[in-house]
Amino acid sequence: MDTSPGALAQAEITAQEQRGTRLSTLFTGRRWPIFKLTFVTGVLTVLTLGLYRFWQKTRVRRWYWSAIRPGGHPLEYVGDPYEKLLGFLIAVVILAFYIGVVNLLLMFASFSLFQGNVAAYALSFVGVVPIWFYARYRARRYVLARTRWMGLRFGLAPGAWGYALRALWHWFLTLITLGLLWPRMTFKLEKYRTDRTWFGDHRMEQGGSWTMLFWTIKWHLAALGVALVCLPILGAGLVPLAIFGFCLSGLLLVFGAVYYRVETRKRLTGEKRLGSIRLHLKVNPLRVFWILVSGYALSLLVAAIPTGFLLVLFFRLQSAETLTEIGMDEMSQILAGADRWALVGLTVMSYFAVFLLWSALTQAWVTLPITRLYARGLTVEGAQALPAIRQRPRDEHIEAEGFAEALDVGASL
Amino acid sequence: MQKTEAQFFDGLTAGRHDVHVALSDDRQAMIITGDTLPEPLRWTLMDLRALSDTGHTDRLTLTRHAETDDEAPRDPARLVLLDPELIAWMHRTRPGLFRADMHKGTWRKIGIYTGGAVAAAGLMLFVILPAMANTLAQIIPIEREIAFGKVVVRQMERVLGSGSGSLRCTDPAGIAALDKMVTRLTETREMQYQISSQVFDHGMVNAFAAPGGQVVVLRGLLEAAESPEEVAGVLAHEIGHVESRDATRHALRTAGSAGLLTMIIGDFSGGAAIALVGEKLMTAAYSREAEAAADLFALDMLQQADVSADGFARFFDELDDLQGIEIPAYLSTHPITADRADQARDFAREQSGTRPILSDAEWRALQNICR
Numbered sequence: 001m002d003t004s005p006g007a008l009a010q011a012e013i014t015a016q017e018q019r020g021t022r023l024s025t026l027f028t029g030r031r032w033p034i035f036k037l038t039f040v041t042g043v044l045t046v047l048t049l050g051l052y053r054f055w056q057k058t059r060v061r062r063w064y065w066s067a068i069r070p071g072g073h074p075l076e077y078v079g080d081p082y083e084k085l086l087g088f089l090i091a092v093v094i095l096a097f098y099i100g101v102v103n104l105l106l107m108f109a110s111f112s113l114f115q116g117n118v119a120a121y122a123l124s125f126v127g128v129v130p131i132w133f134y135a136r137y138r139a140r141r142y143v144l145a146r147t148r149w150m151g152l153r154f155g156l157a158p159g160a161w162g163y164a165l166r167a168l169w170h171w172f173l174t175l176i177t178l179g180l181l182w183p184r185m186t187f188k189l190e191k192y193r194t195d196r197t198w199f200g201d202h203r204m205e206q207g208g209s210w211t212m213l214f215w216t217i218k219w220h221l222a223a224l225g226v227a228l229v230c231l232p233i234l235g236a237g238l239v240p241l242a243i244f245g246f247c248l249s250g251l252l253l254v255f256g257a258v259y260y261r262v263e264t265r266k267r268l269t270g271e272k273r274l275g276s277i278r279l280h281l282k283v284n285p286l287r288v289f290w291i292l293v294s295g296y297a298l299s300l301l302v303a304a305i306p307t308g309f310l311l312v313l314f315f316r317l318q319s320a321e322t323l324t325e326i327g328m329d330e331m332s333q334i335l336a337g338a339d340r341w342a343l344v345g346l347t348v349m350s351y352f353a354v355f356l357l358w359s360a361l362t363q364a365w366v367t368l369p370i371t372r373l374y375a376r377g378l379t380v381e382g383a384q385a386l387p388a389i390r391q392r393p394r395d396e397h398i399e400a401e402g403f404a405e406a407l408d409v410g411a412s413l
Numbered sequence: 414m415q416k417t418e419a420q421f422f423d424g425l426t427a428g429r430h431d432v433h434v435a436l437s438d439d440r441q442a443m444i445i446t447g448d449t450l451p452e453p454l455r456w457t458l459m460d461l462r463a464l465s466d467t468g469h470t471d472r473l474t475l476t477r478h479a480e481t482d483d484e485a486p487r488d489p490a491r492l493v494l495l496d497p498e499l500i501a502w503m504h505r506t507r508p509g510l511f512r513a514d515m516h517k518g519t520w521r522k523i524g525i526y527t528g529g530a531v532a533a534a535g536l537m538l539f540v541i542l543p544a545m546a547n548t549l550a551q552i553i554p555i556e557r558e559i560a561f562g563k564v565v566v567r568q569m570e571r572v573l574g575s576g577s578g579s580l581r582c583t584d585p586a587g588i589a590a591l592d593k594m595v596t597r598l599t600e601t602r603e604m605q606y607q608i609s610s611q612v613f614d615h616g617m618v619n620a621f622a623a624p625g626g627q628v629v630v631l632r633g634l635l636e637a638a639e640s641p642e643e644v645a646g647v648l649a650h651e652i653g654h655v656e657s658r659d660a661t662r663h664a665l666r667t668a669g670s671a672g673l674l675t676m677i678i679g680d681f682s683g684g685a686a687i688a689l690v691g692e693k694l695m696t697a698a699y700s701r702e703a704e705a706a707a708d709l710f711a712l713d714m715l716q717q718a719d720v721s722a723d724g725f726a727r728f729f730d731e732l733d734d735l736q737g738i739e740i741p742a743y744l745s746t747h748p749i750t751a752d753r754a755d756q757a758r759d760f761a762r763e764q765s766g767t768r769p770i771l772s773d774a775e776w777r778a779l780q781n782i783c784r
Contacts, residue, residue: 029468037466050678059466067468073429076464076474076491080484082519089526092677096533099676100542100669107668108549146484150429151422151491200427387428391489394482 021384027375028074029067031364037063039360046352054084060363065147068375071383079146079400087142087400095403131403133164137193138397139404144197145395153392157196166192179220183213183264190268199274200389208271216263219256223249258292259285269378276385282377288370295365303358310350313343417496421445424489434492434499445492458507462487465511473500478514486514534677538670546666550658555606555625558661562625565660569629573615580613582632587612587782590775591630594641597770598649601717606655610648614783618732620647622654624661632783637731641771641779642724646711646757649725653710659703708753712760720770722761729754 041056058081065077141156148154170185187210194206230245262285269281421430432447437455445454460478467474472495477488494500503510574580582588588611595610606626616633623629628651630644638644654660715722729750771779 028471033468062464062466063468066464066466074467074469074472074474078484082515082523083484086523086526089523089530092530093526093533095676096530096537096673097541100537100673101545103672104542104545104549104665104669107665108553150427151424151489152427387426389427391425 021382023071023380023383025375025378025380026069026072027067027372028069029064029368029372031368034060034063034368035360035364038363039356042356042359046356051085054081054088057081058084061143064371068371070149070378070380073150076148077146078148079143083398084400084402084405087398087402088405089402090399091402091405130164130168133167134160135401135403137163138399139401140193141395142397142401145397149199150386151391152200152389153394155198155392155395156193157198159192159196163189163192179217183216184210186210186264187213187268190264194268194272198392200392202275202389205273206268206271207273208267212267212271213264216260216267217256219252219259223252223256226252255285255289258289262288265374275382275389277380277382280379280381281374282379283373287373291369291373292366295362295369298365299358299361302361303354306350306353306357310347310354313347313350415498417494417499419445419495419499420493421447421450422491422493423450424491432492434494443492456492459509461503461507461510462512462514463503463510465513470500471495471497473503475503486516530677534673537673542666542669542673545669546662549665550662553661558658559625559627562623562627562660565623565664566627566629569621569623570613573613573617573631580615582612582614582783584778584782584784586775586778587780590641590771590779591782593775594645594648594770594779595628595652597720598645598652598714598718602714604656608652608655612782620651622651622660624658624664626655628652628655635780635782638724638780639727640724641769641776642721643728643731644724644779645718645720645770646715646722646725646728649711649714649720650707652714653707654703656710657703657706659707663700663703708756712757716760716764718770719767721764721767722757726754726757726761729757 037060038056041052041059044052045056058077058079061077061079065075068075137156137160141158141160144154144156167185167189170181170188173181174185187208191206194204197204226245226249230242230249233245234242262283266281266283269279272279416433416435419432419434421432422428423430428449430447430449432445432450435444435446436442437444442458443456443461445456456475456477462476462478464474464476472493475492475494476490478486479488480486481488483489494503570580591610591612595608599608608626608628610628610630612630612632612635615631616636617631618633618637620628620630620634628648630647634647635644711725712722715725732750
């Protein structure tokens with residue numbers, strides 16, 4: 001039997017056509033190509049002092065979009081690197097004055113009112129938060145406007161300031177209730193975004209209510225419970241047992257965060273509607289957790305190689321004696337002949353190699369498997385209504401994701 | 414090219430058309446026919462483009478180069494080829510298949526906005542931020558500046574000592590000698606700031622001025638110096654920084670320019686390092702002026718206090734020897750030391766009636782301040 005992705009895709013399309021209206025999603029991307037793509041574009045980005053990052057982002061997105069195939073038809077990313085560059089330049093023109101002046105004034109204020117610069121950093125963080133939410137919404141709007149499926153555009157209606165205000169309000173509520181209303185925030189913000197999302201001329205709707213997400217915080221509560229039980233144990237002097245308990249609690253907390261993210265997404269997706277079309281998402285939180293743990297562990301292991309090399313070079317730059325002392329005479333002799341500037345060059349290169357390798361490794365071992373898991377878990381029901389959907393007009397969105405880019409919002413994928 | 418099955422999306426609805434493609438009789442175009450298409454379509458081979466950077470090789474998605482208002486000048490319709498032979502044939506015969514087309518005027522727009530961004534950033538970095546920093550540095554109340562300076566000194570202490578307690582050297586005789594030196598330098602002139610000086614137990618040959626009149630000398634400098642006049646020269650130089658509020662100005666300006674540079678360089682792998690180098694270059698440009706001004710201030714101060722500038726010159730000579738790696742002038746925060754040494758030596762030659770700043774015993778006490 002032919003098991004190449006292409007043949008499988010063909011077989012899947014035929015099978016789905018026989019079944020009728022339920023479309024499952026295929027994922028055809030493999031690790032090695034995305035590793036290469038991320039690494040090579042990363043090198044180009046460093047060599048161009050960051051300029052190539054707009055191309056990198058575009059190319060990586062094109063790759064992922066083309067690998068995700070609901071109903072056997074790949075998504076298409078039509079975003080353009082030039083428009084990203086342009087959007088970024090526009091954002092720089094606008095934000096240059098804002099960021100520079102605001103930062104300086106905050107520093108001045110903290111000089112005159114407080115005794116240090118910590119207050120200034122805290123203040124400047126608070127000053128940026130609303131723009132941060134604003135930029136996130138704008139970036140999402142840009143990505144959706146440049147995503148197509150079966151030739152039709154997605155879209156997100158304008159509403160970035162409304163989103164920023166709501167996000168601030170919900171964060172406030174979440175903080176004063178010590179996190180108990182976090183699921184409510186997740187639901188409300190997702191509903192705000194989903195209700196403004198379009199596919200062609202059809203608007204999406206988020207059904208359900210926030211209470212359906214409430215129990216997704218159960219692992220957080222369990223972590224809290226274990227920690228609370230450990231306090232009297234610690235008080236009773238059973239230190240090793242208490243430490244074990246706290247470690248368990250920490251592990252539960254990390255798992256809880258993963259569980260929360262996966263489970264809320266599942267439940268929210270299950271209640272999304274596009275006309276008579278419904279979505280269904282089936283993902284096991286434990287598998288996501290395992291991918292995160294094993295993927296990061298593997299990446300750390302491999303990225304440790306250039307990091308070790310970097311450390312050796314760094315010590316070498318500090319002094320040759322250090323190396324001899326820690327018993328690395330051989331290394332020291334190899335490097336002894338090298339010119340000092342060549343050493344500096346090597347150090348700089350391995351510094352960038354660490355970052356590049358890390359981003360490419362996590363792409364191959366974390367981002368890809370998780371995207372694959374989500375993609376394969378997604379089914380579209382009621383697909384017979386698809387042909388009735390018509391194209392929507394183009395959203396020009398001239399500043400692209402410039403604000404998000406300039407503010408490091410990390411719209412990433 | 415045989416008549417082959419393919420999928421067609423018209424870019425108007427989400428419906429899929431099952432079509433056949435074949436080469437036209439004049440072999441210049443691809444003819445797309447299908448039951449669900451109102452009429453056969455003719456796509457000129459010259460205009461054919463394919464989607465690039467896809468994660469698969471089992472299919473080729475074609476589109477057409479056309480003047481549309483899309484992101485790229487492309488027809489929104491898509492033709493998906495699945496037949497391996499046809500895909501191979503397309504790759505073989507159409508070298509321009511993956512060409513990236515651009516709308517007319519894209520470069521002009523990019524040029525204009527690059528100009529705008531460079532102008533905005535330049536205006537901020539070289540005109541607005543320095544001007545604001547200068548003005549604001551003048552209106553910060555002095556007691557606030559002193560409080561902030563103390564925080565900075567504490568931070569420096571932590572950084573230099575890697576967090577291991579106080580570095581402050583406390584030998585009373587040494588402190589008395591240092592204070593005597595400062596008094597001799599400052600008593601003959603009008604001072605804006607009360608200078609408070611101290612020595613840190615650290616081997617680096619360096620000294621620095623924090624906001625609000627705090628001057629810190631590191632032990633390494635005292636050990637490297639051959640005479641108290643060398644230390645006096647350095648102290649006078651740092652007092653010059655204090656009097657012109659360089660540290661405060663610098664902190665204010667950096668707050669603005671660092672934020673701006675990180676924004677421009679962005680968050681790509683290791684980008685923070687490039688932003689850091691950029692900020693260093695900026696700082697270097699400013700500090701060279703500030704350093705030159707502080708040198709002149711120091712010479713003037715030495716002159717008024719009847720201290721020979723010879724020591725100051727000798728300190729630069731030693732610094733020159735110490736710098737193992739030749740730092741290019743534009744990277745260094747200080748003007749080339751040989752030039753500074755010559756300047757101080759020329760100045761010393763004109764001086765007359767100088768007297769020693771410390772006695773031998775006091776000088777030994779100062780050198781042993783950390784014992």
